[in-house]
Amino acid sequence: MTDPTDRRLLVHDGTFAALDAAGDIHGHRGTSPDGLFQHDTRHLSRWLLTADGAPLTRLTADGDTAVLTPPGTRDEPPRYTLWRRQEVSDGVLRERLLVRSNSAADIRVALTLEADADFADQFELRGDDRHYDTPGAVHAVTCSAEGAVLTRTRDTWRVGTHITGAPPADTVDQAPGSTRLHLRWELKLQPGEQTTITLTARPEHPAARPLPPAGPLHVAHRPATSWPELEHACRQGLADLESLRVPAAGADGEALRPPGAGIPWFLTLFGRDSLLTSLFALPYAPELAAATLPALAAVQGTAHEETRVEQPGKIAHEIRHGELAHFGQIPYGRYYGSVDSTPLFLVLLAAYTDVAGDALARALEPHARAAVGWLLTDGGLRDHGYLVYRSGDAHGGLVNQNWKDSAGAICFRDGTPATGDIAVAEAQGYAYDALVRTARLSRTVWDDPAFADLLEAEAAELRDRFTRHFWMADEEFPALALDGEGRQVDALASDAGHLLWSGILPPALAATTGRRLMRSDFFSGWGIRTLASGQRPYHPLSYHRGSIWPHDNAIVALGLAKAGLTAEAHTLARGLVDAAALHDWRLPEVMAGYGRDEHPTPVPYPHSCSPQAWAAATPLALLSAVGQGPTAAGEAAA
Structure with a gap:
């Protein structure tokens, strides 16, 4: 192709x-x-x-x-x-x-x-x-x-x-x-x-500094499966992740090489992108997480600064080094406009501890506690009941501050954009997961059972109110968000699949949601669309209102597997692996939302980055989700 x-x-x-x-x-x-x-x-x-x-x-x-x-x-x-x-x-x-x-x-x-x-x-x-x-x-x-x-x-x-x-x-x-x-x-x-x-x-360049030579990415466990096409995509993904590493410094000035987000626009340290990439790759290349966590801890928010949306304990969205950032003409020099980077930081820290031991969790304990503090205070859990953000466009920043960060991406079914203090669904799931996992760290690594009890109580209360406020009974599907007036933002969107991965939905509702995502208005044959077709705001060439993002699908695949929807996870993985084969085994950042019945190959999205880190790591997440290969995948797809 x-x-x-x-x-x-x-x-x-x-x-x-x-x-x-x-x-x-x-x-x-x-x-x-x-x-x-x-x-x-x-x-x-x-x-x-x-x-x-x-x-x-x-x-x-x-x-x-x-x-x-x-x-x-x-x-x-x-x-x-x-x-x-x-x-x-x-x-x-x-x-x-x-x-x-x-x-x-x-x-x-x-x-x-x-x-x-x-x-x-x-x-x-x-x-x-x-x-x-x-x-x-x-x-x-x-x-x-x-x-x-x-x-x-x-x-x-x-x-x-x-x-x-x-x-x-x-x-x-x-x-x-x-x-x-x-x-x-x-x-x-x-x-x-x-x-x-x-x-x-x-x-x-003024941002350049002497560094020891970059060695090859250490792969602790080579991806192995009886599904050769998936294994091929995993090998390409690991090669791209090695090349996408960028120089960064830890809190003590130590040289680190976390994954940058992608080429051409995003080859720099990001919060959400680098964290999810490291999570997907964690079973195979934990070195990425070992670099991402201290690199982000080193630029964690310490003060309230409105232009760059900085708040104490908040994890950065992106770090830029160009001339416009240097002179403050764009806010992205050190920018914090991300509602989900902070909980994902905590999720990755706990997951990395499970794989590699507790040394990093001990070293980053003050940063993790500061991140929890942000969730509960400035993040909004105690004042609003949820993690919320408000548009940052007044200062030249991002209108939306979840992963669907383009203008108009968080919208009602009639296309009206959500306004006010917005609580997007998937960020609540990440917060729930972060509280649960950090409670475990607190109990087993930091020896602080009282803090663990507090976090577990916060998590249980968040899960309970989330189901009450977000579940749309008439659609049997979760709302995309709550707007500033507490109304359900009722567009049917792929973000719902993230809730299966985080575990915030009760099992029965998770299964219902997962099956709904595999219907033809969502699933194109190549992947799940960001917005179900047939809704007024749907557009197959929109950045976030109908396109197909491999990393989004990777999270959904992990969620389907976690919810016990094995056949659905295999079907989704098969579509993405077929798409990878038609892109020389390198999944792009995003594809157009046209269905497999409309065109025999994936239609490119015009502004897609490639290689792109979380797309490169997507095959690794798929392997974690489906485990075994072609027989099961073939049966699921048939």
């Missing part, structure tokens, strides 16, 4: 290069920006290789290497072949050009690399008609015998890109009136002779 030659993506340790199949960068914006990116900044917006003043022809591209030639014919084949190998490692784009003569006579080749850096903040590239003023910004170029340095300065902000060649270019010049560079090599090759040029582009 997908054509991997359309784009090449090189990723390592928080730096990535998005290139075309020939290895070039053109400076695209919008849904698929290209460039060399580090810390939310585009450090190369142009990187074009030409020979003798003309583009090269790509013969093939595989992995990190493209094979290129000048134009040729059957009677006059190309005079030479160029192998262009590129990699990103240690924050640097490295390129090796090997030019080999195919001619029986001496030849000359004039190679030119055209390079530039716009140093755009990723928020400027999104194609959503946003404009940000950057007064006083200055771009400069310094050329030398070794190469050139491109820089951008603005008050206290400075970023740069250092470009070098070995051997050095014969000439380096700057285009008049711009920062565009031309590095030229004049090559002379005898018959059959070859020569090599090595290029580097090294970003300079």
Whole structure:
């Protein structure tokens, strides 16, 4: 289904290069920006290789290497072949050009690399008609015998890109009136002779800091199943999770590498995304959780700050390092607009303790207690009865602060958006699970039975009132949310499946909900839609009102298994594994909501990230949900 030659993506340790199949960068914006990116900044917006003043022809591209030639014919084949190998490692784009003569006579080749850096903040590239003023910004170029340095300065902000060649270019010049560079090599090759040029582009960024080299992701338990397609998707997922790790620091400055959320827009530490990714991967790669938990503890909220929605004990939603965040033009430098990151932090901490022992739970006890404090106070459990949020759009933040964070995603069946202090269903389930699990930690690790009793009582009361307030008896299905007036937000949405996973619904209601999610208005054949079709706000190409998110489905699959709906879990897993096979085993962040009966392959969602961390971890969650493979899955799907 997908054509991997359309784009090449090189990723390592928080730096990535998005290139075309020939290895070039053109400076695209919008849904698929290209460039060399580090810390939310585009450090190369142009990187074009030409020979003798003309583009090269790509013969093939595989992995990190493209094979290129000048134009040729059957009677006059190309005079030479160029192998262009590129990699990103240690924050640097490295390129090796090997030019080999195919001619029986001496030849000359004039190679030119055209390079530039716009140093755009990723928020400027999104194609959503946003404009940000950057007064006083200055771009400069310094050329030398070794190469050139491109820089951008603005008050206290400075970023740069250092470009070098070995051997050095014969000439380096700057285009008049711009920062565009031309590095030229004049090559002379005898018959059959070859020569090599090595290029580097090294970003300079204020957020960068020296780190020990990133080792491979340690996989404690290799995914194994008699379902080969699922196993293949799991292997691809683990490979992507290794590449998506980003540098971060713990509370004591220790170097950590938690999973970033995804490429191109979210290769940074997130709360919800990094936590759920680590939960899905926990049975197989607990190292991710061991990095995510202390990294988020290090940036846990300590004060009340309205613009970034910070509150004491609250776990961050995302951490950004770009120019716009530095100058406060967006609130996302350290942003806390997430109602669910805090309970998920507690859920992961307890789950990790079950797998890896209690050392981390002991070390993070103050952070866990602060997180519980947020649930009960600023989070809203005691004042409102539920975790609630209010739209953050007044400060340029997120309108909705659950995982469906787009405007209009939390809506009534007639499409009217919910307003006021909103209590979304799945966050209450996470809170319930967090209270239950943290009570166990308190009793068995922290030796504080009184605190455990308190948390267990809070959990029991939350579960009781949740069923009374959220269950829609006429639909036999839970409401998506309660709005600020306590009304049930009655759109039928996939969030209900999360309640099976958290255990907040009584068993009978959980089974009813799980079966309802597998009816055709929800289940497309590839996965469960975020919003059931047939409702007024449903749209198959909406971000959160009809699309299909693999991670959302992974949580539902885990919930179906927990509720004893084994056949339903297998059917759902089969749809997602089939979709993965049609995406070269890499599930995208999101797919369009069209049914399998409408189109034989999943219809892409135009703005989807890939690779994306919780989508990469989805096959691992599916394996945890279904355990065994093709026989059971085939019977369930039949």
